[in-house]
Amino acid sequence: MSVSIKDIARISGVSTATVSRALSDPERVSEKARKAVMEAVKTHGYRVNSHARSLRRQRADAVLAVVPHLGNPFFSTILSGVEFELQQAGVDLLVADSRASDRGGRSVFAHLHASRVDGLICLDGNLPDSAQQELSQPDVAERVVFACEWMPDADFPSVRSDNRAGGRLAVEHLLELGHRDFVFMAGPRENILTAERLAGVQEALAKAGLSLSDDRIKGQDFTLEEGFAAAEWLAALSPRPTAVVCASDQIAIGLMAGLAQQGLSVPDDVSVVGFDDIAIAAYANPSLTTIRQDRIGLGRAAARMLLARIDGTAPEHKGLCTLPVTLMKRASTGAAPA
């Protein structure tokens, strides 16, 4: 039913080899043959069968991105950077939710073995042990790149933001404004981003002769709900901390909503700093001071790094690429209350 390379060969009066060459390397055939082939291809609507090609070439021209939660805008922006770069290289993007592998039974990484994809971009630094082991097998490991998150115990190539610097920047900004009493709103405790950002916070505090005790570290997740819930707790503290560094913008926005409900003013009573600079941060009320990370850039860099590994060409950045972050000063931070 569908037209194949044999049909084109017959119609244009050449062999299948010549058809194949005319399509994938036009310089290698005579002008006459090339024209005949192109003509037949166009009139009969021939398209190369990608499975046949991949089977023979031993290359899928596709990569898989594994995301902890597809619906999260944070991740999808990174994906869009990945997609941009892959598209330029003519490589397809498959997407899978890493939490889904728990459900479905079949491992997400089966794709790699089935040579369905040539490589893997992983945005999830908290894979179950079984998945970690699978990833560590040598023939798999060389086709994996982590983006945004990473696994601290393993040594995969990775693209990430300078999370620690972000934590420092947030604190330094607040210190300048005269704040001395801090809270850190964490994400999941086992998450590497939480850890790094907190480390940056502690570093900057230490430099000012301050530190954060465990009871000033709150929250278990990067979500709006966590931030909102923390407002009540914060309002009840005495003396009340005046500065909150949040591990995500979502937390920060939830927190601000909660604080408003508690009758506290941001930034007059409490200053709030987020992390990520999601699009809405600038339009929050008050607009959110936050640490900007280049999510598109993360995705693009990860895609480029993976493509380089697959090609075997020397990778631009050896195994680690750290992107800078910047402080976006907005209205949610102000001078510490007297």
Place this chain on the structure above:
Amino acid sequence: MSVSIKDIARISGVSTATVSRALSDPERVSEKARKAVMEAVKTHGYRVNSHARSLRRQRADAVLAVVPHLGNPFFSTILSGVEFELQQAGVDLLVADSRASDRGGRSVFAHLHASRVDGLICLDGNLPDSAQQELSQPDVAERVVFACEWMPDADFPSVRSDNRAGGRLAVEHLLELGHRDFVFMAGPRENILTAERLAGVQEALAKAGLSLSDDRIKGQDFTLEEGFAAAEWLAALSPRPTAVVCASDQIAIGLMAGLAQQGLSVPDDVSVVGFDDIAIAAYANPSLTTIRQDRIGLGRAAARMLLARIDGTAPEHKGLCTLPVTLMKRASTGAAPA
């Protein structure tokens, strides 16, 4: 280097046919053979080559989702619904940005022809003419489903929210609160969602003996920026409208930020209604009254519909599936000022 079905056949002392059967239909082989095969498979880490399988079976077990803008959280949530459903069916998800096809030259739909995917879920109702024509070819058309957006001129199966009802609900709510002077913040004028939501607004207004003139319809895009920019225009109107229905939550949040800057209070001076109920809507300041649509549900329904078409099994919903929307009353709407 990689172990193939022949190796397994040799090792377990059976033919390749038996290996294939043992793996894809275990009931059809003797227990002895099955065990021998499974054993060999496990110890040697055999995985079926997906290209060989797809080539022979003439089925890719994958579908492509075409998205206008991957980074937009709105679309990625729909995608997550799609992914969920596909994952259950053991079908892979490829993702492509429809704007990318403009850049890259190669059409996104090439995938379909190359039998790289079995079907297509399109989230973009504003495809260029060339793409529309491609889609309309019979062998392509039967493997396409639209989700969320759709093409009014063509007749593809489609899953969508009841956008018109959403527009009505928003207006009815505002009418109840005593508002009589409305503004509609539109998305792109050629976008079908803009059109439908506006139609719903007009319907409900008409029923109350009111209507919206062209100079009360503002905006060209679903973005935060458009909403923000409209605030200045709105503040300058005299008499100033008291109710704004927005075609998206993004617009609404941008608008509220702008109104705050103009020194206007929401909802005391102006009531604002959004559309979508994105996660942050409930945590905006003030929390945003909006029309909720079930984005996960849209994605899931679209995926199911497509899978049914591919299988040739009777589709659950014939060609059109409209999901209900609900009004989420929050703090951004209040009684019309006296």
Place this chain on the structure above:
DNA sequence: TATAAAAATGTAATCCTTTACATTCAGGCG
């Protein structure tokens, strides 16, 4: 003009599975 080198083309093997069709085998029945 003869010959060597280069360019163009063709033949057929290969990539790995699935599956139609053929064959073998075991057990039940007359």
Place this chain on the structure above:
DNA sequence: CGCCTGAATGTAAAGGATTACATTTTTATA
């Protein structure tokens, strides 16, 4: 014991491209 049935297995032909190797044609050189 011979025949029949059904289950289990095997053989080999697709499926559609790419490419190593062989062959032919063209072009350049002496």
